[in-house]
Amino acid sequence: QKEVEQNSGPLSVPEGAIASLNCTYSDRGSQSFxxxxxxxxxxxxxxxxxxxxxxxxxGRFTAQLNKASQYVSLLIRDSQPSDSATYLCAVTSNDYKxxxxxxxxxxxxx
Amino acid sequence: KAGVTQTPRYLIKTRGQQVTLSCSPxxxxxxxxxxxxxxxxxxxxxxxxxxxxxxxxxNFPGRFSGRQFSxxxxxxxxxxxxxxxxxxxxxxxxxxxxxxxxxxxxxTRLLVL
Numbered sequence: 274q275k276e277v278e279q280n281s282g283p284l285s286v287p288e289g290a291i292a293s294l295n296c297t298y299s300d301r302g303s304q305s306f307x308x309x310x311x312x313x314x315x316x317x318x319x320x321x322x323x324x325x326x327x328x329x330x331x332g333r334f335t336a337q338l339n340k341a342s343q344y345v346s347l348l349i350r351d352s353q354p355s356d357s358a359t360y361l362c363a364v365t366s367n368d369y370k371x372x373x374x375x376x377x378x379x380x381x382x383x
Numbered sequence: 384k385a386g387v388t389q390t391p392r393y394l395i396k397t398r399g400q401q402v403t404l405s406c407s408p409x410x411x412x413x414x415x416x417x418x419x420x421x422x423x424x425x426x427x428x429x430x431x432x433x434x435x436x437x438x439x440x441x442n443f444p445g446r447f448s449g450r451q452f453s454x455x456x457x458x459x460x461x462x463x464x465x466x467x468x469x470x471x472x473x474x475x476x477x478x479x480x481x482x483x484x485x486x487x488x489x490x491t492r493l494l495v496l
Contacts, residue, residue, distance in 0.1 A: 305482040316473055316487040317426075324482065361426065367481045369439045370416065373426040 276300060279362050279374035287382050292349040294377050296362030299343070306338055306345045307363040307371070317361055321347070352381045384410055387476050387488030395494045401462040404491045408455050408476030415457040416485060417449060420471040429472075432457055433479050461493075469495045 309317035362374040417429040428441040432451035449459040475485035
């Protein structure tokens with residue numbers, strides 16, 4: 274079983290719609306959860322981090338964490354063509370490493 | 384603040400050679416981590432250094448090694464290169480505690496022929 278799994282893509286959404294990305298993790302000791310965005314040929318850039326159960330909003334992005342279900346999600350509201358990228362879920366416990374999911378590629382159709 | 388920098392950005396080597404990649408973290412960050420990214424395996428953790436000490440290491444062969452200097456700059460070395468080592472090598476820095484965000488550099492793209 275992979276440590277971090279993301280919903281398979283690619284995900285295609287029309288401009289202005291909501292894109293929903295899901296991630297599950299296997300280590301119950303995980304403490305910090307991150308969403309990175311990676312454009313083709315570029316390095317990952319941080320979108321959001323979340324540590325506590327519940328929702329965290331930042332602009333058009335909302336991260337949701339449910340530690341009991343070992344589940345973290347990312348919602349992108351009012352999707353824009355510039356949101357077209359691969360979104361990586363990353364998880365860390367106390368071992369000084371990030372474990373990444375395989376990524377979900379999102380395409381926003383104009 | 385300046386971001387994480389990596390040199391060189393692109394590298395072409397042949398099988399059997401060795402390579403050294405360099406990473407300068409964000410000013411004030413003491414932790415440097417290295418990751419390998421390939422289309423087939425995704426992003427995989429190589430190792431992490433803090434105050435010149437390796438705190439964790441991923442499941443890579445001993446051909447992959449690293450070190451960190453007193454100014455927090457880090458290098459990784461791959462000896463006896465194989466075709467499968469072709470990848471994007473990413474360095475990330477953070478202040479140093481496990482829960483803090485890691486910020487990635489632009490990466491070094493290595494092609495082994």
